[in-house]
Amino acid sequence: MRAIHIAHFSLSRLFLGVRNVLNKFRRNVFRACSWLRMILVGFFLVATPMTTLHAQTTTQTLQANISPLGGLFTITSPTTLTKTGTVFSTYTSGAVSIQYRARTTQTTGSATITAKVTSDFSPTLGPSVATPPSAGDKLAYTCSGATLGTNCSGSITPSTTTATNVITIPASSCTGGGGSCSSADPNTVSVLFTLTNDPKYKTGSYMATVTWTISAL
Numbered sequence: 001m002r003a004i005h006i007a008h009f010s011l012s013r014l015f016l017g018v019r020n021v022l023n024k025f026r027r028n029v030f031r032a033c034s035w036l037r038m039i040l041v042g043f044f045l046v047a048t049p050m051t052t053l054h055a056q057t058t059t060q061t062l063q064a065n066i067s068p069l070g071g072l073f074t075i076t077s078p079t080t081l082t083k084t085g086t087v088f089s090t091y092t093s094g095a096v097s098i099q100y101r102a103r104t105t106q107t108t109g110s111a112t113i114t115a116k117v118t119s120d121f122s123p124t125l126g127p128s129v130a131t132p133p134s135a136g137d138k139l140a141y142t143c144s145g146a147t148l149g150t151n152c153s154g155s156i157t158p159s160t161t162t163a164t165n166v167i168t169i170p171a172s173s174c175t176g177g178g179g180s181c182s183s184a185d186p187n188t189v190s191v192l193f194t195l196t197n198d199p200k201y202k203t204g205s206y207m208a209t210v211t212w213t214i215s216a217l
Contacts, residue, residue, distance in 0.1 A: 071215035093193035111216035114163035119209035
């Protein structure tokens with residue numbers, strides 16, 4: 001009976017040991033599963049927004065209204081009228097080079113360059129544009145070589161009250177482009193002045209101012 005009791009006690013201790021081992025293993029497995037579940041939940045929380053992100057695009061319209069425009073550049077100034085010989089030959093200027101850029105409206109546009117004497121010769125008793133001393137007293141100019149538009153033709157008499165033509169530029173014109181536009185940039189035109197050498201002029205130095213104007217439509 002003692003032997004049976006001892007065997008029963010040994011088996012009980014064995015079962016108890018096995019149960020403790022199983023319980024410890026189960027706790028470890030449960031703990032490991034808990035950590036794994038937390039890792040998976042965290043990964044899901046982190047990964048879910050990344051998988052649900054999506055690209056969004058929109059478009060922007062840019063609009064530019066290109067208006068007609070003109071500009072004048074590098075006009076030779078001052079220009080001296082001189083003559084050759086000793087007789088009453090005509091005074092002439094060197095070539096006045098006018099550089100310009102222009103852009104005109106398509107189909108219906110136009111542009112012009114004009115000249116106007118905004119300050120007559122002074123002092124008095126010399127040449128005069130507004131009130132010449134005689135019919136032979138005359139300031140005039142000619143134009144040549146326009147690289148965009150059509151320059152004036154023949155001899156033009158400038159005025160102190162009215163602008164006179166230098167260049168006429170048609171519609172759909174522009175500087176430095178292709179097609180109907182000029183390839184030159186800037187464009188140029190040459191203007192040459194002449195002044196009658198009237199014997200009634202008093203000797204001395206006389207000066208007048210010519211204003212050039214460009215306009216574009």
